[in-house]
Amino acid sequence: MNSNFSQKLLPGMVVEVYGSFYIVFHRSKYVSCALRGKFRKLLSETHNPIAVGDRVKFSYSDNKNGVIEELMPRRNKISRPTKWGQIKERIIASNVDQLVAIVSTKQPVLKTGLIDRIILVAERENLKFVLCINKIDLINDGEINDIIAIYRKLRYPIVASSAETGAGIDELKSILKNKFSVFVGQSGVGKSSILNILQPGLNIRVREISNYSNKGKHTTSSVTAVPCDFGGFIADTPGFRDFGLWGIKKEEMGFLYREFRRYSDKCKFNPCSHIHEPECAVKDACQRGAISELRYDNYVRIYHSYDELEK
Ligand SMILES: Nc1nc2c(ncn2[C@@H]2O[C@H](COP(=O)(O)OP(=O)(O)OP(=O)(O)O)[C@@H](O)[C@H]2O)c(=O)[nH]1
Ligand SMILES: [Mg+2]
Ligand SMILES: [Zn+2]
Structure with a gap:
């Protein structure tokens, strides 16, 4: 020694x-x-x-x-199964303050189902959730206002950004300051590009533009947390094709949808899946427009995806 x-x-x-x-x-x-x-x-x-x-x-x-x-x-952790159906857990990150879902307006196309899956994980682990809609330079003004309105109503912070023009980056910075944030989202949405702007000098590899069609190929291959000069850490992660709901039971989903909570104890049945039961207060609220149809449809789709797994 x-x-x-x-x-x-x-x-x-x-x-x-x-x-x-x-x-x-x-x-x-x-x-x-x-x-x-x-x-x-x-x-x-x-x-x-x-x-x-x-x-x-x-x-x-x-x-x-x-x-x-x-x-x-650990204060908390976010995980995913290594493969569908496998029991071994892969821990993506622990002691996380906030989960930042990064999606893009186009290339790849915006999928709200993935946003809602990520929100489930954030709610389950008591993490703050932040939505970042990137590549706004590729669309006309106002094109994503409907989607922004849905998540804003749920009181999740939302940033519309562009790593190309720098739009929204300062706003994102103020949300990330002094926290440990984890960037998650599909491959190619611009997670690494945004991080490169937030913390200049990192030179994290991003995909060549010409390679956009090269689907399934991830540019970032491991999770890395970087300390930021403005305070805090950001973890870049490889794009996940499916954001696995490790450890979340389908019966729990209704509680993790925050806009369901004020209605669910008024459902006739308890427990209620809010899918097939009669006199369901959640479904009624959706029909009245008090709950977003898009969020509800994603709920049903995610709920049924468990049945696929069980087959
Ligand atoms: N037009 C436009 N292109 C962008 C923007 N942000 C990123 N890109 C481009 O999108 C491609 C993918 O960006 P990456 O930063 O590698 O994406 P990623 O999310 O890190 O992808 P993985 O590492 O594979 O998960 C690159 O060609 C970027 O130059 C943006 O705001 N606007
Ligand atoms: Mg990357
Ligand atoms: Zn119900």
Whole structure:
């Protein structure tokens, strides 16, 4: 044992996982750490026992490398199954303050179903949810006003942005300041492009424009949290084709739709799925226009997607 490197335990935050190594951020320095063997027993349940955002205690083994010795309790985590139907959990990030769903107006086309899936995860984990609609340079003014109105009514913060023109970027910055935010969304919507503008100098690889049609190919391949000069951390993630609802039961969904809550105890049946039951206050509210039809339709679609899984 080199006497310069005492066994002193130091606190840090995991900002990247690559293979079996973990990059820990400690006092503005990056330390590449291995894991103590005791964490290996967690591998049977989770794909990665330590995730980006985890608070750990580590010790230096030389002046750049270290060993993670302890994992602090997690405030929350966002996960997804490694594949549909598989039981091993993949933790995307932990100790998250807010989940930022990034969608694009076009290329790829805006899918509100994905927004609603991400909201379910945010509500379930008690995370703030932020919607960022990017690539507004590709549409005419007002074209997405209907969608903005739906989510604004639910009191979720919304930013309309363009990594091309810089529109909305300052507004986004003020929402992200001093928080740990995780960017999620389909591949190609501009997550990395936005992060490159928010924190100049990162030079995160973004897709060549000409490669837009190259679907299924993700430009970002791992989750990385970057410290921002304006305060806080942002995690860039690879685009997920389906944002898995790890751990959310379909019976829970109705409680996680915040606009259902004030109606659901007036339903005739309890529990009520708000789909096929008669005298359902949620369905009535939707028919009256008090609940957005689009949100409700997505609810039904997501609910039935569980049946697909169970088949
Ligand atoms: N017109 C326009 N193009 C944009 C905008 N933001 C990003 N792009 C382009 O969209 C493409 C995809 O951007 P990325 O930042 O790589 O997307 P991503 O979400 O990080 O994708 P993955 O890493 O695959 O998940 C690139 O060619 C960007 O130049 C925007 O606001 N407007
Ligand atoms: Mg990317
Ligand atoms: Zn009901």
